[in-house]
Amino acid sequence: MKLIKKIAAIMFVFMMVFTLSSNVNAEETTGTGKIIINQAVDKAEYKIYKLLTLESYDKKNNIYSYKIDSKWVNFFEQGDIKNTYVATENGYVTKWIGEGTENETRMQEFTKKALEYAKNPANGITETDKKTATGDSVTFDHLGLGYYLVDSSSGALCGLTTTDDQITITEKNEAPTVEKKAKLDSDTQYKNTALYAEISKKIDFQIGFTVTKGVENYVLHDKADDGISIDSNSIKVHVNGVEKSENEYNLDKNPNDGCTFDIDFQNKLNENDKVVVTYTGHLKENAKILDLNNPENTGNVNKSYLTYGHKNKSNESEVIIYAGV
Structure with missing residues (x-):
């Protein structure tokens, strides 16, 4: 005993x-x-x-x-x-x-x-x-x-x-967290604060997370408001600074969960791996313009989150982009 x-x-x-x-x-x-x-x-x-x-x-x-x-x-x-x-x-x-x-x-x-x-x-x-x-x-x-x-x-x-x-x-398995950032061509680094972009001008997006102990079945979900267009062909996945080929993960460009795209890592990640996903997009003609007199104007939101384990969900991290005036 x-x-x-x-x-x-x-x-x-x-x-x-x-x-x-x-x-x-x-x-x-x-x-x-x-x-x-x-x-x-x-x-x-x-x-x-x-x-x-x-x-x-x-x-x-x-x-x-x-x-x-x-x-x-x-x-x-x-x-x-x-x-x-x-x-x-x-x-x-x-x-x-x-x-x-x-x-x-x-x-x-x-x-x-x-x-x-x-x-x-x-x-x-x-x-x-x-x-x-x-x-x-x-x-x-x-x-x-x-x-x-x-x-x-x-x-x-x-x-x-x-x-x-x-x-x-x-329990020594920690819940994973995800962080979303974006930047314009004029920016030197990614930001998680609100951005102001011109219609059709390129916006760079970045999602990052670290693989936590014991957690399995990672799937990254990304959802953009209608005012944001995402170039799914620009999506790149880096693990510990090394770009991964598309046969090392499953990219779904038309998921049935309401998201813009999903990435299933197929249990190929290891504890403490640092994952960074990048892609580009732009604001469309119908993008929202900042209006301080309209409290319902939440801007153009692009958010990301993880699902893991048996349908658990991580935090949601988002960036807000307004059409520049």
Whole structure:
């Protein structure tokens, strides 16, 4: 138990130490457990999946009996799982197989496989519970004791409950943020303040963001008001200062989400990558002119945002451009 607590405090660890016996004759498990996620990402969705049920345990001899949940039997019987990560017998997990239970890489490999299995509709897996964060903490309680996989829409987590009543894990996946800027030919640098441009004159746009830890499925969305024309053929994507070819991302010039264009990065980005997207455009004849007497005149807006994880949405960043007078 000390080892389990130690590792759980260090990182999001799943399936730590299996000093188990499928024939243990010991105390019954009648309590309930609780998983608390601290530093949760606001509005992110969290799901838990129960993989193993703790049927009984012998505290004195540190022996536990974990039965595989019926929905997960096929997963544990797969050739790349059984006798590779765990040993099973008669529907029970009997021990962890590997070079050491504190090997982070090995735990991450196992967790990734479990998440992929859970998210494949063909496997018929449904979450035990799910909640959307409304602040910086999420709690799952009244849980049957066992081992749980915890997934976040901002990226993968993995957590566990054992015979302890409660375990706390910390979300280390940060919500990504995006920044939009623009400049005219007369400007020396991009700005995020309002601009005044002549009709049909070129405007340079720039979108930037940094890839955060654990976050997946990045898609960049860009939407321009009707008074702004975007040249979709001018779009360029740079990652860490290197221009990427179009086969390294998917550019949709006519998306069905109401945006001007979308860029799906197809999970080819890595943590801490700095992404910069540039393109050009201009104001059209119907562009709005600054009118201080008209409070409804919001200018010509071009905004960008990211979607990531499982349909999570980042901040919206925009630039406002008025037709020059």
